[in-house]
Amino acid sequence: QITLKESGPTLVKPTQTLTLTCTFSGFSLSTSGVGVGWIRQPPGKALEWLALIYWDDDKRYSPSLKSRLTITKDTSKNQVVLTMTNMDPVDTATYYCAHGGYVEMATTKWAFDYWGQGTLVTVSS
Amino acid sequence: DIQMTQSPSSLSASVGDRVTITCRASQSISSYLNWYQQKPGKAPKLLIYAASSLQSGVPSRFSGSGSGTDFTLTISSLQPEDFATYYCQQSYSTPSPFTFGPGTKVDIK
Numbered sequence: 563q564i565t566l567k568e569s570g571p572t573l574v575k576p577t578q579t580l581t582l583t584c585t586f587s588g589f590s591l592s593t594s595g596v597g598v599g600w601i602r603q604p605p606g607k608a609l610e611w612l613a614l615i616y617w618d619d620d621k622r623y624s625p626s627l628k629s630r631l632t633i634t635k636d637t638s639k640n641q642v643v644l645t646m647t648n649m650d651p652v653d654t655a656t657y658y659c660a661h662g663g664y665v666e667m668a669t670t671k672w673a674f675d676y677w678g679q680g681t682l683v684t685v686s687s
Numbered sequence: 688d689i690q691m692t693q694s695p696s697s698l699s700a701s702v703g704d705r706v707t708i709t710c711r712a713s714q715s716i717s718s719y720l721n722w723y724q725q726k727p728g729k730a731p732k733l734l735i736y737a738a739s740s741l742q743s744g745v746p747s748r749f750s751g752s753g754s755g756t757d758f759t760l761t762i763s764s765l766q767p768e769d770f771a772t773y774y775c776q777q778s779y780s781t782p783s784p785f786t787f788g789p790g791t792k793v794d795i796k
Contacts, residue, residue, distance in 0.1 A: 614784075
């Protein structure tokens with residue numbers, strides 16, 4: 563079965579760079595049509611999509627955060643890494659990674675169907 | 688960028704009630720619309736994809752409809768385990784193809 567788990571620091575200081583790792587099993591990120599995304603959720607607030615990396619190494623970023631984000635994959639280790647620079651207290655959130663894929667043949671309809679448990683990152687001095 | 692809105696933002700309902708949640712996109716997204724359920728302290732769970740297709744393992748009391756800009760999630764008979772927050776998400780546009788709606792919280796009346 564597909565599982566994902568996020569790891570990384572629970573506390574970062576303002577201006578620091580956050581590095582989160584998503585370690586997954588049950589699928590290969592070299593399989594066509596598959597991707598891993600990052601989504602965050604500030605306490606008590608809504609979900610916000612951050613980034614996605616596709617099986618072919620294509621990448622998409624949220625336009626509002628694009629300058630601060632980098633997503634990479636290590637297919638041999640079954641890991642996806644997200645870095646976010648210049649962290650601020652407003653970036654305090656639970657960060658999720660999720661497996662996604664095309665859900666309808668011959669379209670680009672996409673959904674995130676398996677999620678990690680999430681990791682809470684607090685930004686504070 | 689495409690903006691997603693949901694109504695209502697919250698609702699109170701009783702077990703057995705029929706519940707309808709609406710999601711609206713700021714421009715047409717065809718049927719590139721998913722619905723997720725999130726319970727407190729848990730990760731979201733995919734319920735409906737492509738506007739009306741039921742994800743495997745999801746009870747049939749959940750259904751989705753709509754196309755273009757207006758979409759609906761319906762729970763035909765609310766069960767105790769359905770009290771949660773529901774989010775819609777579009778997967779249509781680039782460069783920001785995965786915008787979520789603000790959520791609708793369903794709690795017990």
